[in-house]
Amino acid sequence: xxxxxxxxxxxxxxxxxxxxxxxxxxxxxxxxxxxxxxxxxxxxxxxxxxxxxxxxxxxxxxxxxxxxxxxxxxxxxxxxxxxxxxxxxxxxxxxxxx
Amino acid sequence: xxxxxxxxxxxxxxxxxxxxxxxxxxxxxxxxxxxxxxxxxxxxxxxxxxxxxxxxxxxxxxxxxxxxxxxxxxxxxxxxxxxxxxxxxxxxxxxxxxxxxxxxxxxxxxxxxxxxxxxxxxxxxxxxxxxxxxxxxxxxxxxxxxxxxxxxxxxxxxxxxxxxxxxxxxxxxxxxxxxxxxxxxxxxxxxxxxxxxxxxxx
Numbered sequence: 001x002x003x004x005x006x007x008x009x010x011x012x013x014x015x016x017x018x019x020x021x022x023x024x025x026x027x028x029x030x031x032x033x034x035x036x037x038x039x040x041x042x043x044x045x046x047x048x049x050x051x052x053x054x055x056x057x058x059x060x061x062x063x064x065x066x067x068x069x070x071x072x073x074x075x076x077x078x079x080x081x082x083x084x085x086x087x088x089x090x091x092x093x094x095x096x097x098x
Numbered sequence: 099x100x101x102x103x104x105x106x107x108x109x110x111x112x113x114x115x116x117x118x119x120x121x122x123x124x125x126x127x128x129x130x131x132x133x134x135x136x137x138x139x140x141x142x143x144x145x146x147x148x149x150x151x152x153x154x155x156x157x158x159x160x161x162x163x164x165x166x167x168x169x170x171x172x173x174x175x176x177x178x179x180x181x182x183x184x185x186x187x188x189x190x191x192x193x194x195x196x197x198x199x200x201x202x203x204x205x206x207x208x209x210x211x212x213x214x215x216x217x218x219x220x221x222x223x224x225x226x227x228x229x230x231x232x233x234x235x236x237x238x239x240x241x242x243x244x245x246x247x248x249x250x251x252x253x254x255x256x257x258x259x260x261x262x263x264x265x266x267x268x269x270x271x272x273x274x275x276x277x278x279x280x281x282x283x284x285x286x287x288x289x290x291x292x293x294x295x296x297x298x299x300x
Contacts, residue, residue: 006204006207006208006209007204007208007209007210008200008203008204008208008209009208011279011282011283012275012279014281015275015278015279016275019259019260020260038218039210039215040210042216042217042218043216043286046129046216046219046286046289047286048256048280049219050153050235050282050285050286050289051254052107053127053231053232053235054235054250054254054255055250055254055255055257057131057232057235057236057255058131058132058255058256058257060131060232064123064127066123066126066130067122067126068122068125068126068140068143069117069121069136072126072140072143072144073118073122075140075144076118076122076140076143076144076147077118079144079149080114080117080118080150080151080247083148083151083152084119085114085147086115087113087115091141093183096147
């Protein structure tokens, strides 16, 4: 591993080090590059922020006002019933009006 | 692994007649937090309940009915990403050729192209879970090549390990890292262009 890394190599290693420990010399080369390259330093911070944003997206609770649309509910109920599930207690209420 | 919604109640014997009234909305919201469109989320809920019905004889009551349904839904979400990652013209072990590559961001010597210099983010201190932040990330994820979007979601949303993702998508470790790197480069750039960078603020 050369002590001087390119930005391409550095940004790739930034992704890897978040998951796997880097070999000592590679980690040292990465630290050296980050010490003198403000662009890659900025990338490292922003890459971590993106990972945190994605995690927040997974854990956030969508508002309870967001409900399964009635048409989809009816369709799913019909499919379940056709597959052998007993009818839901309020299936008649949800039944399409014709 | 990504956390599932915290159970609010436990049930004893599963009651398929109650699944939709009791859990339909919650399952839908969970699916919608993972996929970009309502139609796909509806399909995932339907598939989950049908699979649960099929698997009902094997339900041992080790988890609550609700937890069990969410586990089936999460498996369906992962399968959805796997289908998404399948490219019609290349094998799964090949990195999708469309979308930006390293050459988009770095010059021949491996250093940042001037036009691609990362800018300071003006909204770096903004709430990470703010609606507009989440919308921006969602829009940028949709712009990724399908295979990259799938790998990104499995890694950073579903929090699967690299080994698990390689196994699910039949990727080599080397290709996995190429995809993660390209996805992050593209997302970073996209967020910068759409609200986070200095230029977007000007």
